[in-house]
Amino acid sequence: MKLTPVLDRLESEEPAALARLMDLLRIPSISTDPAYATECTRAAEWLIADLLSIGFDASLRETPGHPMVVAHHDGPGPHVLFYGHYDVQPIDPLALWTRDPFDPVVEDTAKGQVIRGRGSSDDKGQVMTFIEACRAWKAVHGSLPLKVTVFLEGEEESGSPSLIPFMKENARELTSDIALICDTGLFGEDTPAIITMLRGLLTEELTVTGPSKDLHSGMYGGISMNPIRALSRALAALHDETGHVTVPGFYEGVPEIPADVMAQWQALGFDPQTFLGEAGLSAPAGEADRTPLEQLWARPTCDVNGIWGGYTGEGFKTVLPAQAHAKVSFRLVGQQDPLKIRENFRAFIQSHMPPDCTVGFKGHGASPAAQMATDHPAFEKARVALSDEWPHPAAYIGCGASIPIAGYFKTVLGMDSMLIGFGKDDDAIHSPNEKYDLVSFRKGARSWARILSALAA
Amino acid sequence: MKLTPVLDRLESEEPAALARLMDLLRIPSISTDPAYATECTRAAEWLIADLLSIGFDASLRETPGHPMVVAHHDGPGPHVLFYGHYDVQPIDPLALWTRDPFDPVVEDTAKGQVIRGRGSSDDKGQVMTFIEACRAWKAVHGSLPLKVTVFLEGEEESGSPSLIPFMKENARELTSDIALICDTGLFGEDTPAIITMLRGLLTEELTVTGPSKDLHSGMYGGISMNPIRALSRALAALHDETGHVTVPGFYEGVPEIPADVMAQWQALGFDPQTFLGEAGLSAPAGEADRTPLEQLWARPTCDVNGIWGGYTGEGFKTVLPAQAHAKVSFRLVGQQDPLKIRENFRAFIQSHMPPDCTVGFKGHGASPAAQMATDHPAFEKARVALSDEWPHPAAYIGCGASIPIAGYFKTVLGMDSMLIGFGKDDDAIHSPNEKYDLVSFRKGARSWARILSALAA
Incomplete structure (x- = not known):
């Protein structure tokens, strides 16, 4: 099945895709605050309706906390599971927001157009890049190039208390050949990344x-x-x-980072001054005897x-x-x-x-922390697909954040995970004025369209 | 003029006096929070109306902050100025109050009856002990035994920004032979006190x-x-x-505390275990090389x-x-x-x-800290009058709190001050469930009736 018309379809349908994301962003699904429990359910229901509309067998699954979204779509190739979360961080301090966090808008900024609103980058915007890629595949070809399960939780920002029990109870249904997790960022503006290690x-x-x-x-x-x-x-x-x-x-x-990995990291040309400068800082404040990238990813x-x-x-x-x-x-x-x-x-x-x-x-x-199985063949296929979409080749990198789901997929379901996302360092996730670059949304959806194609091959 | 009928009058009029105090306590005059500014003015106006009703020439005096209450009453003897404050502390954490802080009530407790409510002890209840004493003198004798000025501020709990400018502008009107400040406590349940040193x-x-x-x-x-x-x-x-x-x-x-003062303090039989035990504590936490009373009053x-x-x-x-x-x-x-x-x-x-x-x-x-002029003859007169009212003789003591007004009376108006109050250590001033013992209110008013008589002699 051809990829190009799928990419074209994503381009022509972008206004509708954006409108859908705005709808989802308007739902204040703050999972950590019990006052927003019904809003979390509303976000889950919105996603189920959307997945049903493109032919997924989607259902809301109750838990002692916020519900799970599980959706399946048949296909010829291997079976991939896509994971994301529909819950968002609290919005305080509200006074620092330039607009209502749940009244999203596309803004022109000096660095290009951005989607402004709580959850735009973490993680609703990222979730929708994958769903939009599936939608385009379906619209063009009437099918998906491989078997897909979408698995979305609503407690990622509040410690995921229901996640492991749910995965254990539904292990057979969820186990796939590999998990795709979209809750991370690019390495740089033009450089996509696949995360190979996560902090706990x-x-x-x-x-x-x-x-x-x-x-x-x-x-x-x-x-x-x-x-x-x-x-x-x-x-x-x-x-x-x-x-x-x-x-x-x-x-x-x-552990100490192996010399070859350190060498690879040094080749990335990471500039701590620029990174810290974005946040109004100037000096690495971690362990004095460690390099900035170690402090960020590996310490x-x-x-x-x-x-x-x-x-x-x-x-x-x-x-x-x-x-x-x-x-x-x-x-x-x-x-x-x-x-x-x-x-x-x-x-x-x-x-x-x-x-x-x-x-x-x-x-x-x-x-605990997690180390990815980079020798799984899917890694190289995804790396090439990402490199085709973006100006610079994709990098294997570490990540300071804790995305426990990758570890759970391994320990509970025996599945390897690939963490691929399109957020940027200045997205202000967990902070006032969170945003997601329009280019992240656009090229994110295109990236998934390519990866689905590559993994099917 | 005879004292006994004045004391009798206070006894027979106690229900009416309590009802007046309850009225004043219902006004939420929190000075530190701008949202309560009009309530502060309302408390000032309530006091002016009450002072006018017993023949004081009372008026509200505007300041850049909350207004002052100034009231004069003529009399034959020396001129005393009574100082107190009508503003109160904030009420948070509200959840820890057993009732609405501004819906006061007289409660029966294991230790006797108490007036429960914000400001009951600090300082509205204390202010009313003096006003009730004046009321009783007026009712019985149609006059006061000496010249009295009542001076009440509404910014004591928020740093008194208007106080010094106001005192300077009205120095001639306010200057008296001595100031009586009622914003402190008893030394013990049965032992009244005159404060001789205050922390800054x-x-x-x-x-x-x-x-x-x-x-x-x-x-x-x-x-x-x-x-x-x-x-x-x-x-x-x-x-x-x-x-x-x-x-x-x-x-x-x-300074080091002189040996004679230390000896006097030791004679008070202060028990740090009991004092700290009231607050759920057991060990003096101040400078390890200082006695508990030094930590409380002098360090x-x-x-x-x-x-x-x-x-x-x-x-x-x-x-x-x-x-x-x-x-x-x-x-x-x-x-x-x-x-x-x-x-x-x-x-x-x-x-x-x-x-x-x-x-x-x-x-x-x-x-800064303040040291009182205990050689002023009023001190000994007041000490004897207090000793007549209470089971044990009055003590000259230090005080850990900061009541800057005493220093201002000295530096701005050249007046000495006597700090006499009837609060107890467990009154929970500045805390949830503030109270003032009914016996403090009763014997406080009787104490002032006696002191007015003694100072007039």
């Missing part, structure tokens, strides 16, 4: 309790332990002066993602709060064991509590 | 800025400086292992009163925030210079910023 993620919330009630710092100040002071000291102790994480045993299972990290306690409103209140809180996450690599690190982290924080302070923990998620 | 207060808000926008910790984690990490480290550095504050020059001007402190940054909602968000914030206050003693400490604090925090982090400051308030 451990997330913890802690609450330090001091006094039994909020106290007046005039009456109790000095003599009373302040839980913010205890929390600050414990968090400050998580890194040493050279940027290393101090939790005991933290670096167990962290474990510890970050405080949220902190709160005491009076945070207008003006001043001289309160000694009863409690102080923080959300802490670790990016993991190699063979680091998330559960062991959780245990060590909790003991470490515990050991830093002064008298009269206790600490409680709530675990949010824990997934 | 310096309050600062700081904002640490790292990246130019919120970042995704998967994409940017490790290589990017996190402003929460920078803030935690800077705040953690404010104390050393022995509880001393590390800001350079911080202890300049901190300077540094506390973080609020901290916030990143994602603080439900669930988890792996964000690297652009900014992190804290509110920090210092309690000052002796000759410590608030403005010099502000400068040193800012330089100290600045010096703890890593590359790619900047810090900005907003000063909220700065007042």
Whole structure:
């Protein structure tokens, strides 16, 4: 079956494809906030209707959390499973958005046209690149060049609690020859990428309790332990002066990058000044003895993602709060064991509590790092297909983010995964004013059309 | 003029006095939050109407902030000025209140009846003890035993920005023989107190800025400086292992307590276990080489009163925030210079910023510590009058809180002040479920009736 008319069809149908994406972006499917639960279901239903309309056997599958979307389409070639997620990140701080996060628009910017709105890049826009490629194949040829299962979840931004149970219960239905995961980015504007290693993620919330009630710092100040002071000291102790994480045993299972991979990375000509400059930064802040790309892709990290306690409103209140809180996450690599690190982290924080302070923990998620099977023949086929679409050849790269699904596909279903996406570093995913370049959307759909063709061959 | 019928009148009129206080407590006069500005004015107007009703020449006096209440009543003896404040603290965290903070009620508790509501102790209940004493004198004798000026402000909980300019502009009208300040507490349940030393207060808000926008910790984690990490480290550095504050020059001007005062304090039989136990604490957390009463009354402190940054909602968000914030206050003693400490604090925090982090400051308030003129004859008269009312004799004590007004009366108007109040340590001022014991209200009004009589003699 010919590829060219499929690519042509994508071009002529782009306005309709964009209108569809806008519809999906208008649904505020924030999975982490229970207030938006019905909106998550609405997004799932929208996708099912769309997949049914192009001939998929699509259905909504209930879970204890937000529902799954599972859709099958027959075809002659091998069987691929496409994974994405329809849920989005929260939108705060809302004041920093230039427009309603759920009123998307195509904007002209100095760097070209962008689709602005929450979820445009992470991950609704990316999901639709694949669906649009399938739609074009169907419109032109009345069929797909290979057998396709689409599997979309609605809890990716909230720790995917239902994912593993669902995959176990539906293992036979979901197992395919390879998984295609579209939730990552380009290496550079003109250079597509296939991810070969992903960091794992451990997330913890802690609450330090001091006094039994909020106290007046005039009456109790000095003599009373302040839980913010205890929390600050414990968090400050998580890194040493050279940027290393101090939790005991933290670096167990962290591998050195092989010399050939390091050489390949160096050839990419990554410029940390440009990368950091996009974010208003200038100096790599990770382990002082590691290269910038190692810090980004291959080294474990510890970050405080949220902190709160005491009076945070207008003006001043001289309160000694009863409690102080923080959300802490670790990016993991190699063979680091998330559960062991959780245990060590909790003991470490515990050991830093002064008298009269206790600490409680709530675990949010824990997934190990993943290494892809680049010797699977699909990798080379996809690399060539991507290289045909984009100005520069596709690169095999690492990724600092944690996309636990790749590990789950391997451990639960025994499937290898290819992570291919079209986001850009400046997409502001998880931040105000998230966007997805129109060129990402356009060339993303074309890339999938090519990859489907290549994998069928 | 006889005192006994005045005390009898207070007893018989107590239900009406309580009803008046409840009316005043229902007005949510939160001064620090601009949303409550009209409520502050309403509280001022309520007090003016009440003072007019008992023959004071009372008027509302506009300021750039919340208005002042000034009321005069003629009399034969010396001229006293009574100071209090009608504004109250914010009410958050609202969820911890057992009832609406502005729907006050008299509750039976294991420790006796209490008036529950925001401002009941700090400071509306205390203000009304004085006004009720004046009302009773008027009702019984048709006059007051000495000349009285009532001066109430509405910005005490928000740094009193209008106070000094107002006092300067109205110096002649306000200057009296002595000021009576009712915003403090008893030493113990049965032991009234006159404060002879007050800590000063310096309050600062700081904002640490790292990246130019919120970042995704998967994409940017490790290589990017996190402003929460920078803030935690800077705040953690404010104390050393022995509880001393590390800001350079911080202890300049901190006096040693004279041996005779220390001996007097030791005679009070203060039990830190009981005091701390009320707040769910057990161990003095201040400077390790200082006694608990020194930590409470006579040593300077540094506390973080609020901290916030990143994602603080439900669930988890792996964000690297652009900014992190804290509110920090210092309690000052002796000759410590608030403005010099502000400068040193800012330089100290600045010096703890890593590359790619900047810090900005907003000063909220700065007042030095104050030492009262206990050789003024009014002190001994008031001490005897208080001792007549309460089971145990009145004590001269220190106070950890900062009531800058006493210093202003001295420096701006050349007046000495007596700080006498009837609050208790467990009143939960500035906290949820603030209360004022009914016995504080009752014996407070009787105490003022006695003090007015004593000062007139």
